[in-house]
Amino acid sequence: MREKIYDAVVVGGGPSGATAATDLALAGHSVLLLERGGRIKPCGGAVPPRLMEDFDVPQSLLVARARSARMIAPSGRAVDMPVGEIGYVGMVDREEFDEWLRERARYSGAERLEGTFEKVERDDEAHPIVTFRRQRGGPIERVRARCVIGADGARSAVAKQCLPGAERVPCVFAYHEIIKSPEEDSDAYDHSRCDVFYQGKLSPDFYAWVFPHGETASVGVGSANKGFSLRGAISTMRADLGLTRCETVRREGAPIPLKPLKRWDNGADVIVAGDAAGVVAPASGEGIYYAMTGGRMVAEAASEFLKTGEAKALKKARSRFMREHGKVFWxxxxxxxxxxxxxxxxxxxxxxxxxxxxxxxxxxxxxxxxxxxxxxxxxxxxxxxxxxxxxxxxxxxx
Structure with a gap:
């Protein structure tokens, strides 16, 4: 039995993969969005107003709008940075936000399938085979793709298999706890303020945060130091801020890449996007906007490749992204x-x-x-x- 052929198989249903799948489907291509169910990335959930405009995201997905940021020094000194009249920092809950993006991809014409990516296989035919399992221990299934898009996060399995050196991208490991927000504002917690802690006791090489999410809040920390206790840092921070009694809704952890890969495609039929391509902003760790922007650029490059058959079109995604955002990343x-x-x-x-x-x-x-x-x-x-x-x-x- 011959494998079903898609123009594009997108591995990963986060903001980047869902955006790429939506754009490719709207461009008239047959798309399979292969996603792993039940995973929520640890993320402060901050998005700029430009994201809402550029990607036509409804305001209803915002769970909070922060009007200021507070920077806390090692000495405990706090500096407030009001946003002013130029906008706000939007906050989204990744569980709801990501699912909305995936459903939009489906409504746009992409096929959704829940499963775990295994590998890209090749045979004598022109197009690669994507293998996956619908459930752990289940049978291997196969589909064929004219183009494979790896949007499967940091430590991407697609990138590791298809792009030499991809496994060496530097990462910070992030961990956060989603807690029930305190009912009332205080100096330690404000429903309209993002708090960022630049303190070595909480992170020796990155920062810790408390971001409001309406009825909940994200209390998190990042570090590349493998011996540093992220859970211990969160416990210390919650105790210092009087957040210990707040109910913990869920806990999540994952690596976050901090440098774009030098190459996003294999020169033939595979390209990566989002965290898999390393497009998370250094220093700030901001990734949602850049993931969706990169996903869109990858979709445009993939669409050109699918229409022309010219593999060199895939290179345009990275070159365009770095032209527009490379200086900021530097x-x-x-x-x-x-x-x-x-x-x-x-x-x-x-x-x-x-x-x-x-x-x-x-x-x-x-x-x-x-x-x-x-x-x-x-x-x-x-x-x-x-x-x-x-x-x-x-x-x-x-």
Missing amino acids: VLGMMQYFWYSSDKRRERFVTMCDDKDVQQLTWQAYMNKKLVRAKPMAHVKIFLKDTAHLLGLREATR
Whole structure:
């Protein structure tokens, strides 16, 4: 019995895979969206207004709108960064959000199938075979694809098999606990504020967070240090903030890549997207917007490949993404390298966040997803202030 042939098999039903499946289906291609059921990625759930507009996502999926961020230094000093009139930080619950995206893919014409990817096989025929199991221990099933899209997250099985060196992408391991939110606001918790902790005791090389999700909240931490206790850090943070008595709804953990892969395709018929391609912003760990943007670019490249048969079209996804977002990733990577390396530097970093120029350009860059060029002198001022803080020429506290 011959395997069913699809134009594209998308492995992974997160924001990137669901977006790619939707766009390819709307372009008239036959698409299979192969997803693993019952998995929710640990994620603060922050999305910018631009995501809602670019991807036609309804406001009803937002469980909260944060109007400010609080940066907490190792000393305990807190700096509030109000968003102001330019927008908000939207919050989504990944369980509901991801499912909505998958269902949109189905309504757009993609076929949904729950199963676990096994591998990509090849034989004498032109197109590869994707193998999977519908349930653990179940029989191996096979479908054939003209194009395979690996959107199966960090440590992607598709990328490891098809792209040399993909397993070496640097990652931070993230862990969070979804808890019932306190009923009333306090200085320790505010339903309209994102709290970010730059403290070595909570993370030696990244940060910890408390993000409001309406009736729930995400209390999380990330670190690349394998010997560091993420659960211990969360326990400490919840105790310090008076959140120990809040009911724990669920616990989740997963690696988060912090550097785009040097190559997203195999030069023939396989391409990766989202976390599998490494498109999570360094320093901030923001991934939803970049995952969906990358998924869209991969879908456009795959569609061109499917129409023309030219495998070189697949390369356009990465080149376009890096052209539009590479500079931001580079800047954020440098920030993480310098400012997250010690508590002394974290203290200076939080002090720098108290600067109004820094706050304004930070929020504008977040909302617009690009470096703001409208105020060149402001960038010069920030560069000089940043250098002064880095060299210790400014006091770490005021």
